[in-house]
Amino acid sequence: MALLEVKNLGIVFGGLHAVEGFNLTLEKGSLYGLIGPNGAGKTTIFNLLTGVYKPTSGTFTLDGVKLAGKNPVEISKAGIARTFQNIRLFKNLSVLDNVKLGLHNQMKYSTAEGILRLPRFFSTEKKMNEKAMELLKVFDLENEATTLADNLPYGKQRKLEIARALATNPKLLLLDEPAAGMNPSETQELMDTIRFVRDEFDMTILLIEHDMKLVSGICEEVTVLNFGQELAQGKTSDVLNNPEVIKAYLGD
Amino acid sequence: MFKQKKSIAKATKNNFITYGILAVMFAGSLIWLESGAMPRQFTKLLVPLCTYSIAAVSLNLVVGVLGDLSLGHAGFMCIGAYSSAVFTNIFADVITNDLLRFFIALLVGGIFAAVFGFLICIPVLRLKGDYLAIVTLAFGEIIKNIFNIVYLGIDKSGLKIAINSSKYTEIMSADGKTIINGAMGITGTSRDSTFIIAFVILFITVAVSLNLINSRTGRAVMAVRDDRIAAQTIGINIPKYKLLVFTIASFFAGLAGVLYAHNLNSFSAGAFDYNASILILVYVVLGGIGNIRGSFIAAIILYALPEILRSVGEYRMLFYAILLIVMMIVNNNDTIIDMRKKLVAKLKKNKHKTTANEGGDI
Numbered sequence: 001m002a003l004l005e006v007k008n009l010g011i012v013f014g015g016l017h018a019v020e021g022f023n024l025t026l027e028k029g030s031l032y033g034l035i036g037p038n039g040a041g042k043t044t045i046f047n048l049l050t051g052v053y054k055p056t057s058g059t060f061t062l063d064g065v066k067l068a069g070k071n072p073v074e075i076s077k078a079g080i081a082r083t084f085q086n087i088r089l090f091k092n093l094s095v096l097d098n099v100k101l102g103l104h105n106q107m108k109y110s111t112a113e114g115i116l117r118l119p120r121f122f123s124t125e126k127k128m129n130e131k132a133m134e135l136l137k138v139f140d141l142e143n144e145a146t147t148l149a150d151n152l153p154y155g156k157q158r159k160l161e162i163a164r165a166l167a168t169n170p171k172l173l174l175l176d177e178p179a180a181g182m183n184p185s186e187t188q189e190l191m192d193t194i195r196f197v198r199d200e201f202d203m204t205i206l207l208i209e210h211d212m213k214l215v216s217g218i219c220e221e222v223t224v225l226n227f228g229q230e231l232a233q234g235k236t237s238d239v240l241n242n243p244e245v246i247k248a249y250l251g252d
Numbered sequence: 253m254f255k256q257k258k259s260i261a262k263a264t265k266n267n268f269i270t271y272g273i274l275a276v277m278f279a280g281s282l283i284w285l286e287s288g289a290m291p292r293q294f295t296k297l298l299v300p301l302c303t304y305s306i307a308a309v310s311l312n313l314v315v316g317v318l319g320d321l322s323l324g325h326a327g328f329m330c331i332g333a334y335s336s337a338v339f340t341n342i343f344a345d346v347i348t349n350d351l352l353r354f355f356i357a358l359l360v361g362g363i364f365a366a367v368f369g370f371l372i373c374i375p376v377l378r379l380k381g382d383y384l385a386i387v388t389l390a391f392g393e394i395i396k397n398i399f400n401i402v403y404l405g406i407d408k409s410g411l412k413i414a415i416n417s418s419k420y421t422e423i424m425s426a427d428g429k430t431i432i433n434g435a436m437g438i439t440g441t442s443r444d445s446t447f448i449i450a451f452v453i454l455f456i457t458v459a460v461s462l463n464l465i466n467s468r469t470g471r472a473v474m475a476v477r478d479d480r481i482a483a484q485t486i487g488i489n490i491p492k493y494k495l496l497v498f499t500i501a502s503f504f505a506g507l508a509g510v511l512y513a514h515n516l517n518s519f520s521a522g523a524f525d526y527n528a529s530i531l532i533l534v535y536v537v538l539g540g541i542g543n544i545r546g547s548f549i550a551a552i553i554l555y556a557l558p559e560i561l562r563s564v565g566e567y568r569m570l571f572y573a574i575l576l577i578v579m580m581i582v583n584n585n586d587t588i589i590d591m592r593k594k595l596v597a598k599l600k601k602n603k604h605k606t607t608a609n610e611g612g613d614i
Contacts, residue, residue, distance in 0.1 A: 050485050051484075052481065052484075052485070071484075072484040072485050072487075073484060073487050073488065073489050076484075076485055076486055076487035077487050081485070081486070082485055084481075084482065088479045088481060088482035089478075089479070089482070090474065090475045090478040090479060090482065090483075091478055091479075092474065092477075092478055093471065093474055093475070093478065097471055097474075100471060101471055101472065101475050101483075101486060101488070102486050104468060104471070104472055104486065104487060104488055105487045107468045109468060111464070111467070111468075111469040111496060114463060114464065114467030114468055114469055114470075115460050115463045115464055115467070116463075117463060121467065124468075125467075125468075146262070164486065165486070167486075168486050168487060
């Protein structure tokens with residue numbers, strides 16, 4: 001059975017059909033791209049899949065569990081994690097704390113236990129510190145653990161956001177323009193990281209990207225969106241050579 | 253691994269400095285007080301200093317940690333003060349052990365304030381920024397005005413309550429005991445607040461706040477402050493944490509109110525007006541938003557200052573204003589903060605280079 005199944009998903013803002021009749025089937029372990037010109041509705045689809053927006057039509061399931069209409073907290077617990085186009089880190093907290101926040105729902109001690117500093121507080125914090133540091137090591141951030149997230153260089157902020165998303169122990173990872181604002185060598189490094197995450201964490205990844213080098217480099221399949229509707233779908237190399245797609249990007 | 257240990261050690265060290273400052277202040281004041289050398293103008297300041305410090309620390313949980321501007325903090329003090337004073341007056345003859353009665357009064361005041369904090373927070377959950385400030389401001393004023401018109405007394409047939417004086421004299425028998433006398437407030441509450449109790453409560457407030465901040469809950473609350481959408485998508489239940497912090501902060505504001513009510517012969521709701529809320533907010537802002545230690549230090553300095561400056565007579569408020577401005581600049585001006593950090597770094601040159609981890613400064 002497919003991990004993610006999206007059927008006929010759509011949302012209407014006022015009279016505008018931002019996304020209409022969107023279908024997608026993701027097998028476990030796949031690396032899938034979502035591309036399209038600006039304003040095509042890519043990020044809107046991410047917002048629908050993470051519960052930030054409620055769909056006005058259609059439905060989607062993760063591992064057979066229906067998630068359409070659920071709120072972001074429930075969806076996060078069900079196993080969808082994401083990063084954002086404009087990085088959204090907890091800027092005034094340390095790098096380590098950002099990752100530990102991803103582990104929030106795996107920490108099992110109550111507020112009272114935290115305030116009274118009962119034994120479970122110390123044992124859980126210790127375990128989660130180790131887990132967070134392991135994740136930071138994967139992303140080569142362990143030396144910045146005490147730095148404020150806001151003071152990290154741009155590329156590392158992107159990495160930290162992925163690390164925080166992975167900390168929530170997701171089944172599906174959504175990356176919204178991970179290479180935005182990166183130079184070619186940083187993009188290359190990012191591609192290696194994404195592949196590594198997929199293999200190492202056995203992760204299913206859906207990503208939005210404008211950088212065609214990245215998309216053709218790592219995505220096995222892509223869907224092209226235009227004006228909220230699916231324009232083409234299939235193997236990356238085929239789709240990128242599709243005249244319809246080129247027209248949507250470059251105009252007539 | 254080394255760095256990680258350092259970060260934990262740093263947070264713990266910072267907390268110990270805070271506790272150390274509190275302990276030194278406590279010991280110093282106590283020795284000064286017990287030696288009998290403390291002038292009367294200072295001895296009568298001790299409990300109010302603790303009271304306003306508690307109020308400032310608890311407000312900082314809302315303003316600094318949760319990131320919501322609350323302008324009605326004195327309203328929660330008011331609820332704590334009235335509920336506990338009513339309790340003490342009713343049970344003055346039933347529970348004769350002062351300490352036990354005061355302990356229960358503290359619980360009564362704290363819990364009443366916490367319940368109201370919880371109830372106020374429910375509509376407030378949907379609001380942000382200015383709107384939230386307006387609701388809390390209105391709440392504070394409503395509470396004050398309600399207590400201003402309430403008459404409550406006890407006679408042989410039980411409790412009597414009215415909202416105007418003519419109605420009250422009608423239902424109340426002449427031999428009864430009046431507890432809340434409208435705008436005159438409550439008179440004759442047993443003066444149970446002592447410096448030691450007040451200080452213990454301040455200490456508990458600070459310890460609870462610091463432990464809360466450095467735990468799973470505190471991190472979640474600060475995540476909501478920094479970015480609501482990101483907090484939601486990693487599975488943080490925003491309403492739950494907002495309610496929790498608001499309720500805890502109200503509880504401690506209630507305790508401050510109890511201390512206030514049991515420190516004076518009489519008090520009225522007028523003491524908990526808009527100005528009082530703003531005064532507490534000034535302590536928080538000048539002490540540094542989100543900085544627990546700064547809150548009580550600012551509260552102590554700014555509350556004690558007018559008394560200390562009595563010697564300069566009419567120039568008193570002039571000095572007060574200058575100090576306010578200086579504190580504002582020292583704690584909130586980026587250039588000065590940089591200079592301060594450099595100075596601290598210079599002082600401990602032998603230590604490793606300090607990266608920018610001052611944000612965790614509590």
